[in-house]
Amino acid sequence: MSFMNDDIRLMTELGEAIRAARVAVGMSITELADQSGRVRDVIYRLEAGKDTSLTSLFAVLSVLKLTLRLEPAGRPTLSQVQARFGLDDEDE
Template structure:
């Protein structure tokens, strides 16, 4: 997982992609993490959960996180996030 994560929803989407890509069932992750399945779904939607819950879910999925300097987003990242309005292109 090489996603640059700047927002809670991006973290949630990255975790959901990892779950689906690894063919992991939400019920299995919930059982392994000791957290309710609803907590995983809230995380995947970018909603608030506790840091302890985040780490329990990551551990259950055999994932970890790393930190890096934020820096400025690339033009590609801005375009991906906000798109380009056709009216502004002219």
């Protein structure tokens, strides 16, 4: 699961990682909502990178058996900037 080693700097990237984790374990949005004690809209919002409560985030991460780790961000690499903004060598 490559999302596990990705640097997440944006809410949309967090949402993509949560969705990838849910899909990887074969869980539907409804199942994740039920097991985390949240409504489906919370899961949709998280996966879309929208604002939700930290309580909801941690409930969902717990069900998916994921944790957060905070590290100094530093500067993004050139490849991270290119990936984030959809740039390739021709755009330079």
